[in-house]
Amino acid sequence: MKQQRNTKQRKLVLDAVRARFDHPSADQIYLDVRTQDDNISRGTVYRNLNILFQTGEINQVKMPKSDRFESRLDKHYHLQCLECGELWDLPLDYNDDIDEQAAGKTGYIIHRHRTTFEGICPECQHKNTEQNE
Amino acid sequence: MKQQRNTKQRKLVLDAVRARFDHPSADQIYLDVRTQDDNISRGTVYRNLNILFQTGEINQVKMPKSDRFESRLDKHYHLQCLECGELWDLPLDYNDDIDEQAAGKTGYIIHRHRTTFEGICPECQHKNTEQNE
DNA sequence: ATGGGTGCAAAGTGTTTGCAAGTAT
DNA sequence: ATACTTGCAAACACTTTGCACCCAT
Numbered sequence: 001m002k003q004q005r006n007t008k009q010r011k012l013v014l015d016a017v018r019a020r021f022d023h024p025s026a027d028q029i030y031l032d033v034r035t036q037d038d039n040i041s042r043g044t045v046y047r048n049l050n051i052l053f054q055t056g057e058i059n060q061v062k063m064p065k066s067d068r069f070e071s072r073l074d075k076h077y078h079l080q081c082l083e084c085g086e087l088w089d090l091p092l093d094y095n096d097d098i099d100e101q102a103a104g105k106t107g108y109i110i111h112r113h114r115t116t117f118e119g120i121c122p123e124c125q126h127k128n129t130e131q132n133e
Numbered sequence: 134m135k136q137q138r139n140t141k142q143r144k145l146v147l148d149a150v151r152a153r154f155d156h157p158s159a160d161q162i163y164l165d166v167r168t169q170d171d172n173i174s175r176g177t178v179y180r181n182l183n184i185l186f187q188t189g190e191i192n193q194v195k196m197p198k199s200d201r202f203e204s205r206l207d208k209h210y211h212l213q214c215l216e217c218g219e220l221w222d223l224p225l226d227y228n229d230d231i232d233e234q235a236a237g238k239t240g241y242i243i244h245r246h247r248t249t250f251e252g253i254c255p256e257c258q259h260k261n262t263e264q265n266e
Numbered sequence: 267a268t269g270g271g272t273g274c275a276a277a278g279t280g281t282t283t284g285c286a287a288g289t290a291t
Numbered sequence: 292a293t294a295c296t297t298g299c300a301a302a303c304a305c306t307t308t309g310c311a312c313c314c315a316t
Contacts, residue, residue, distance in 0.1 A: 002269090002270070003269085003270070003316090004270085005269095005270055005271065005314085005315050005316070006315075006316095007270090007271060007272080007314080007315075009271080009272070010271085025305090026305080026306080027304095027305080039272090039273075040272085040273085041272070041273045041274065041275095042273095042306085043272080043273070043274075043275090043306090043307080043308080044271080044272055044273070046305090046306060046307070047271080047272090047307085047308095048271095050306095050307095062196075062197045063195075064195045065304080065305080066304080066305060066306090067305090067306090077235075077246075079235060079239060079241060081241070082244065088239075090235055090238070090239070091238055092231065092234060092235060092238065095231075098225065098228075099250070101225060102210075102212060102223055102225060102250045102252075103252070105223070105224055105225065106212060106221075106223070106254075107254075107255045108212060108214070108250070108252040108253060108254055108255070109252050109253045109258060110250055110251070110252040111215065111251045111252050111253075112250070112251055113210075113248050113249065113250040113251065114248065114249050114251065115246050115247065115248040116246065116247050117232070117235045117241070117243055117245070117246040118243070118244045118245055118246065118247065119235075119236070119241040119242050119243040119244050120241060120242045120244075121239075121240075121241055122240040122241070125242060135294090135295075136291085136294085136295075137295085138289085138290050138291070138294095138295055138296065139290075139291095140289080140290075140295090140296060140297080142296080142297070143296085158280090159280080159281080160280080172297090172298075173297085173298085174297075174298045174299065174300095175281085175298095176281090176282080176283080176297080176298070176299075176300090177296080177297060177298070179280090179281060179282070180282085180283095180296080180297090181296095183281095183282095198279085198280080199279085199280055199281085200280090200281090
């Protein structure tokens with residue numbers, strides 16, 4: 001990888017990812033950073049998110065509509081509400097055993113697995129019962 | 134949901150999904166169906182894939198670049214090679230327990246979880262060792 | 267001074283949609 | 292006859308990229 005420079009923009013993007021815990025999209029990061037620097041462009045935000053991911057300073061979570069970012073670097077699971085779309089970390093241990101099982105069954109070298117739970121959050125459950133009354 | 138019709142195009146799309154086991158993208162289905170009907174349009178293929186998914190006749194697998202489709206309807210895990218991108222079903226049992234655990238820890242109603250394993254397939258492993266010789 | 271980084275706008279990808287004509291029921 | 296479906300092209304959402312200028316090293 002080529003030599004990296006510390007630009008004001010790169011730092012702003014990194015700080016913006018670290019400031020949130022709701023797995024913002026690139027565009028949300030762009031909007032956040034915009035409040036600090038009203039000249040920064042979307043292209044720069046996308047480029048820096050990619051660079052920071054490649055250098056291992058942030059994590060990228062592939063999601064249906066758009067990629068999401070987070071500052072947690074350890075392997076962990078996610079939980080998404082199918083109604084409101086909110087995405088959270090799940091306090092459940094990463095299961096190393098199934099990586100070995102998968103490797104044994106397939107001959108693949110397994111790097112990891114990614115798990116996302118889908119459901120309805122308490123708020124949306126509440127909203128739904130109200131509607132049906 | 135509104136009344137569905139059985140069009141020639143819808144049947145071609147369904148058959149095309151059922152004919153493959155490598156989780157084709159919408160565009161791959163389009164190309165397959167094109168060999169049967171050289172007038173069908175991409176829009177029609179996308180529309181029918183969505184309808185068939187809503188009616189539960191096929192399954193949609195959300196993947197980074199594009200959605201993939203399959204005719205298996207049961208919950209199961211996937212395995213993707215990080216090098217060549219191939220996506221396969223994994224012969225590993227779906228773990229119902231962690232859905233309950235996740236529900237208990239969060240208050241969510243959990244519908245299911247989706248797990249994808251990432252690694253290097255035997256072919257790509259072989260290719261890599263050859264290159265390094 | 268050098269070459270990585272920036273802002274801008276254009277282009278790329280994958281997918282959806284408005285419309286008028288066509289067709290399954 | 293009705294209204295769902297089609298082909299087409301335009302529009303969309305998200306992301307990447309070419310370029311000329313800028314700035315961290």
